[in-house]
Amino acid sequence: MLRTHLIVQTARDRGYAKVMMGESLTRVAIKLLTNLSLGRGAFLAVDTGFTDQRHGDVMVVRPMRDYTAKEIAFYNHFFSIPTVIVPPLFTKHREKPSIHQLVERFLLGLQEEFPSTISTVYRTGEKLSPEPAKASSESQRCLLCLCGLDTDGEEELALEPTLILEEPAAGVESKAAYIPLLCYSCRLTFKELGPLDTLPPYVRAEGQRRIRRAEMEHDQENQESSKS
Ligand SMILES: [Zn+2]
Structure with missing residues (x-):
């Protein structure tokens, strides 16, 4: 990939x-x-x-x-x-x-x-x-493989809790925040991945941008619902 x-x-x-x-x-x-x-x-x-x-x-x-x-x-x-x-990467x-x-x-x-x-x-x-x-917008594509997200309706995947348990830190820098941006297969790969530093910087930057935008949209919705 x-x-x-x-x-x-x-x-x-x-x-x-x-x-x-x-x-x-x-x-x-x-x-x-x-x-x-x-x-x-x-x-x-x-x-x-x-x-x-x-x-x-x-x-x-x-x-x-x-x-x-x-x-x-x-x-x-x-x-x-x-x-x-x-040749493909060799393992022991x-x-x-x-x-x-x-x-x-x-x-x-x-x-x-x-x-x-x-x-x-x-x-x-x-x-x-x-x-x-097919994905209609950029945010509906997987962060890593750029395929349209296939995870509609199965948000509560079994691997999510295990990810959250591993990490005390929350917010933009937490691994759990990246999960909704990935497709099913990349979630599995991501779970095996070490700390976030192992991601290429451009992938991280894009991921953080999307997480912040999702947070902003969420806040706006909250404000609007509290006004009305
Ligand atoms: Zn993917």
């Missing part, structure tokens, strides 16, 4: 309107299942679709998502195209390093015996439409 922020920001600085990602069919299928397990089901279409317009001025496209990793590897080999591979656990690697191992293992596995997962993802996760 933060890497996408960085790429989009670089594109803005250089004045590019589109960013092309190199995600292959294999990687899209793995991402589909990973995101599903991470609670990002509502944003599957935005996270893996051909176009991703959630950043507004910079559009992210995934032109390679129709080709499997194998096809791309063969193409690069026959036309001797140099390749760069960015060997058995179950992360949900992402677990899903990757599962899918690739299944693919060996049933060669249509990955394309089946991919086709299923293809049928999803990005419409449900």
Whole structure:
């Protein structure tokens, strides 16, 4: 997520309107299942679709998502195209390093015996439409992943009390104040996150701005109701 922020920001600085990602069919299928397990089901279409317009001025496209990793590897080999591979972050656990690697191992293992596995997962993802996760205003977007908030009507999530217990400080600087600004999946990530200092400064600044605005609106409503 933060890497996408960085790429989009670089594109803005250089004045590019589109960013092309190199995600292959294999990687899209793995991402589909990973995101599903991470609670990002509502944003599957935005996270893996051909176009991703959630950043507004910079559009992210995934032109390679129709080709499997194998096809791309063969193409690069026959036309001797140099390749760069960015490995995912490594952890010390060997058995179950992360949900992402677990899903990757599962899918690739299944693919060996049933060669249509990955394309089946991919086709299923293809049928999803990005419409449900649309946000009408800036404040209805998740602070971290910029998707339309999917948390309507389930405000009292089980993880909220645990967050509040951990922290005595209240107000703009408390972790609990950030919770309503995040989507379901980012709330889970946020819960695992350490202190607020670990957030990038621009995310914190935006979060504080939104919290203050929400407080001001709340105060205004209170004043109006007390007048009438
Ligand atoms: Zn989010």
